[in-house]
Amino acid sequence: MTITTTALTRAAGLAAVAGGLLFIAVQIxxxxxxxxxxxxxxxxxxxxxxxxxAVLSLVGITGIYLRQVRESxxxxxxGYAVLAVGYLTLLSFQxxxxxxxxxxxxxxxxxxxxxxxxxxxxxxxxxxxxxxxLSTVAITYIVGGVIFGIALFRANVLAxxxxxxxxxxxxxxxxxxxxxxxxxxxxxxxxxxALIGLGYSLWRDRRTADARPLTTSQLHPADAR
Numbered sequence: 001m002t003i004t005t006t007a008l009t010r011a012a013g014l015a016a017v018a019g020g021l022l023f024i025a026v027q028i029x030x031x032x033x034x035x036x037x038x039x040x041x042x043x044x045x046x047x048x049x050x051x052x053x054a055v056l057s058l059v060g061i062t063g064i065y066l067r068q069v070r071e072s073x074x075x076x077x078x079g080y081a082v083l084a085v086g087y088l089t090l091l092s093f094q095x096x097x098x099x100x101x102x103x104x105x106x107x108x109x110x111x112x113x114x115x116x117x118x119x120x121x122x123x124x125x126x127x128x129x130x131x132x133x134l135s136t137v138a139i140t141y142i143v144g145g146v147i148f149g150i151a152l153f154r155a156n157v158l159a160x161x162x163x164x165x166x167x168x169x170x171x172x173x174x175x176x177x178x179x180x181x182x183x184x185x186x187x188x189x190x191x192x193x194a195l196i197g198l199g200y201s202l203w204r205d206r207r208t209a210d211a212r213p214l215t216t217s218q219l220h221p222a223d224a225r
Contacts, residue, residue, distance in 0.1 A: 018199075038101045076155065
């Protein structure tokens with residue numbers, strides 16, 4: 001199969017759209033997170049979807065950044081790197097949620113509730129050890145979203161409204177720290193819409209339509225002579 005830059009760019013755009021849709025979908029009628037809920041099939045399905053969302057979103061923002069790497073300059077690089085760390089942190093939380101917490105729910109429900117409190121920007125009652133530090137790193141999602149959105153808006157390559165919405169929705173997330181868990185989830189909607197808008201804009205962007213196949217040397221720069 002011939003791999004072209006256009007195909008890779010559009011695939012990244014579709015990944016961003018899918019990530020944004022999942023980000024919104026998993027919030028719909030989301031129950032409160034607690035130890036008993038972690039043992040249910042619904043919890044496993046939702047948390048697995050969140051893992052897929054984080055992976056697709058990371059692929060999507062990578063394609064979005066590479067499409068305008070020159071136009072977004074250093075600010076774009078910083079925003080992308082920080083936001084990528086945010087998505088990787090989110091991915092780490094979800095992996096723990098799917099593969100660790102359900103096994104602990106019956107034996108250590110208090111610890112599981114504390115971990116879930118950290119994951120939703122709450123205050124744990126007990127000690128969650130290094131996971132507390134991981135929650136601190138999660139602030140990179142907010143900082144990265146603000147910076148990356150500004151860089152994309154300035155670059156003026158993809159949909160500027162979506163870039164602006166990414167910054168605004170990321171900044172607004174700070175306000176959710178003092179809100180109930182279910183109210184916090186409403187703030188995921190504009191963030192998801194921003195990712196969908198940027199992904200669709202990337203997918204339909206004709207300025208990337210260089211359909212020349214990627215050569216072996218392009219795919220493996222170290223082999224170029």
